[in-house]
Amino acid sequence: MPETEVQAGAAGFRRASRIASLEISEIVQLAERSAVLRAEGRDVISFATGEPDFPTPQHVVEGAHAAALAGKTRYPATVGTPELRAAIAKINGVTPKEVIVSTGAKQVLANAMLATLEPGDEVIMPAPYWTSYSDIVSMAEGRPVVVPCPMTEGFKLSPAALEAQITPRTRWLMLNSPSNPSGAIYGRQEIKALAEVLARYPNVWIVADEIYEHLNFVPFHSFTAVAPELSERTLIVNGVSKAYSMTGWRIGWGIGPTELIKAMGAVQGQITSGACSIAQAAALAALTGDQALLDDRRATLLARRDKVVSALNAVPGIECPVPDGAFYAFPNIEGAMAACGFSSDAEFCAWLLDEAGIAIVPGRAFGLPGHARLSFAYSDKELDAGLARISATVSSRIAQ
Numbered sequence: 001m002p003e004t005e006v007q008a009g010a011a012g013f014r015r016a017s018r019i020a021s022l023e024i025s026e027i028v029q030l031a032e033r034s035a036v037l038r039a040e041g042r043d044v045i046s047f048a049t050g051e052p053d054f055p056t057p058q059h060v061v062e063g064a065h066a067a068a069l070a071g072k073t074r075y076p077a078t079v080g081t082p083e084l085r086a087a088i089a090k091i092n093g094v095t096p097k098e099v100i101v102s103t104g105a106k107q108v109l110a111n112a113m114l115a116t117l118e119p120g121d122e123v124i125m126p127a128p129y130w131t132s133y134s135d136i137v138s139m140a141e142g143r144p145v146v147v148p149c150p151m152t153e154g155f156k157l158s159p160a161a162l163e164a165q166i167t168p169r170t171r172w173l174m175l176n177s178p179s180n181p182s183g184a185i186y187g188r189q190e191i192k193a194l195a196e197v198l199a200r201y202p203n204v205w206i207v208a209d210e211i212y213e214h215l216n217f218v219p220f221h222s223f224t225a226v227a228p229e230l231s232e233r234t235l236i237v238n239g240v241s242k243a244y245s246m247t248g249w250r251i252g253w254g255i256g257p258t259e260l261i262k263a264m265g266a267v268q269g270q271i272t273s274g275a276c277s278i279a280q281a282a283a284l285a286a287l288t289g290d291q292a293l294l295d296d297r298r299a300t301l302l303a304r305r306d307k308v309v310s311a312l313n314a315v316p317g318i319e320c321p322v323p324d325g326a327f328y329a330f331p332n333i334e335g336a337m338a339a340c341g342f343s344s345d346a347e348f349c350a351w352l353l354d355e356a357g358i359a360i361v362p363g364r365a366f367g368l369p370g371h372a373r374l375s376f377a378y379s380d381k382e383l384d385a386g387l388a389r390i391s392a393t394v395s396s397r398i399a400q
């Protein structure tokens with residue numbers, strides 16, 4: 001680009017303050033660096049992205065095809081097609097008015113924050129949290145209140161830690177179970193204990209992000225199933241991206257009190273209108289079709305999880321707890337970082353990518369430094385090759 005053009009852009013452009021701190025996500029940066037290395041002819045194995053490697057099921061694709069051929073190609077209702085809303089409502093034991101369908105679970109979260117936050121309102125998020133939580137809250141001019149939940153506490157929020165963070169400005173608590181990136185799942189008693197605290201603070205609403213619901217290796221409990229007394233101020237977030245391998249179809253939903261759903265619909269109506277009509281037909285096919293595929297996927301992921309956890313624990317300076325759900329390992333890498341001469345997880349991960357051609361995401365992206373996230377939604381072949389490379393590269397650096 002000629003220099004004059006660069007200067008013109010720099011002089012004329014100013015970011016709005018509400019997105020001043022938004023940066024390109026660490027995961028995107030890793031993907032870009034991986035692409036550069038690949039273009040140089042390097043063999044890069046990426047464990048960085050959060051999507052299943054399974055294909056979208058055939059009957060789901062056929063559902064979309066049939067909808068397109070049947071002319072379901074017009075603007076759909078803003079909050080979702082009646083068929084999909086009804087199916088989601090039936091599965092969850094609510095009325096369709098308590099359901100909004102959006103362009104991915106991500107838009108559900110963004111709608112909720114834009115619809116409810118006043119500038120400076122606080123949103124409590126236990127760390128490690130999914131990277132987008134803090135950015136979405138900041139974009140909506142809220143204030144993320146990050147509560148570190150270390151590995152020694154199973155990466156889970158305790159009732160005492162929750163209560164210590166609640167102020168009159170607290171608007172939301174964002175819970176995610178099964179968790180990205182830790183794989184932690186809140187048990188029935190753990191949810192009950194948090195609910196007891198929340199019952200005392202009616203100003204605090206709850207986001208229960210359950211997008212990994214079906215990817216569980218221990219029993220999963222939905223927040224409102226355990227704490228129905230809080231359903232009048234809980235937004236359940238879910239979608240088809242993870243369980244049905246439909247990340248590209250962009251369909252997620254929120255379930256909550258009708259006033260909240262209406263407000264979120266008002267936001268969505270001015271941003272995207274209704275989610276893609278064909279993708280909604282595909283999501284309907286996923287929800288109403290054969291569910292046995294979920295068992296197969298769980299079994300495959302469980303075998304991969306065990307492989308990854310034991311391989312990582314064999315690497316000097318890496319301590320990997322067993323994730324109970326989702327498809328991520330979130331080991332503590334502080335020992336390996338120090339032994340390899342790095343003072344941060346980001347430096348360690350950058351080195352691992354350049355040296356070994358392995359992409360994993362530093363824990364700081366999830367609000368808990370000293371860890372790294374490795375997705376195991378990859379083939380056995382890639383996992384075997386990648387894990388062997390991590391082990392060899394770290395061991396040889398330590399031996400130097």
Ligand code: PMP
Nearest residue numbers: 050104105106130180239241252
């Ligand atoms: N919540 C969590 C915890 C996630 O990991 C993701 C996807 N990475 C989302 C929400 C967003 O999912 P969707 O593809 O439906 O926007």
